Amino acid sequence: MIPLMLDLTGRRVLIFGGGGVGARKAAFFEHEAEVTVISRSFSPDLDGLTVRRQEADLSDLSDEALGFLLAGAFLAVAATPDPSLNDRIGRLCAEAGVLFNNAAGEPGDVIIPSVVRGSRYLVAISTHGKSPAVSRYLRTRLEADYADLDKMIELQEEVRSMLRETEPAQAQRSRILWKILLDDEIRAALATDYGRARALAIERYLHA
The missing domain is CATH 1.10.12 (Lyase 2-enoyl-coa Hydratase; Chain  A, domain 2)
Structure with missing residues (x-):
């Protein structure tokens, strides 16, 4: 993988799963992209976010129905608690040419990093999913040591x-x-x- 910074203005991002993980992923993208969260239930953590909600029981949807949801998407995030469902969404994304991040299951082709953000800079940190604690540690150190x-x-x-x-x-x-x-x-x-x-x-x- 190589790091890139993308302008997602006007791009459609789908979050499959409306729990706490899905809410964190939605919060990451909602400032720039057009985010839709698809789930049968939605975490209160989504309240206040500028995202669309689409109610659906993902486990009951056919591949055809999931593929229909993916139409026109730039990136999809599988954030359900079911790794096999996440993997299925990932395979459909590959077929549709949609970038994919998997919160649990087989790795996708996109990693969502930990971010340190100022008004004039942006730093992205990733351990390739090996140690989220190290990513958080680096983020907090950067925020504390380089506050100015x-x-x-x-x-x-x-x-x-x-x-x-x-x-x-x-x-x-x-x-x-x-x-x-x-x-x-x-x-x-x-x-x-x-x-x-x-x-x-x-x-x-x-x-x-």
């Missing part, structure tokens, strides 16, 4: 624009930006005073 990363990205973007006007050598621009990134005092200032951090960066690395 959005501000650093903003500062880097601003200084980079300034450097394009004053420093013709790309290699030197890269060295300056790297020094700013590693400057402990600038990073500390970002936590409370962006203006001071900006002034330090300009004074130390643009006017040196």
Whole structure:
């Protein structure tokens, strides 16, 4: 597998199973994709999510009926508690050319990662399903240790624009930006005073 980041705006994502697992998967996609959760019952965790609900007893549906549901879908997630049902949905997805994630059963062709998200960055973490605890650990450490990363990205973007006007050598621009990134005092200032951090960066690395 290789990591990719996809724009799912307007794409149709199906979640088969309306329990707690299905609700977590729906929450992952609902900010961008058009999500439909298909199940005979629905977890309260789905309340408040911008998703469609379609009531159906999946175990009673024929392959033809499941295939009809898959028509037009970009990605499907099998999140039922029945691995054999999940696997059947996966086989139908393969036949229909629909990307597939399996919450329990044979692996699909898509892994849904643990995500650390800021307003200016996105980090995806996966252990290929071997250790969800490690994925959670890395996510919580990144969130705690790099709480001001959005501000650093903003500062880097601003200084980079300034450097394009004053420093013709790309290699030197890269060295300056790297020094700013590693400057402990600038990073500390970002936590409370962006203006001071900006002034330090300009004074130390643009006017040196």
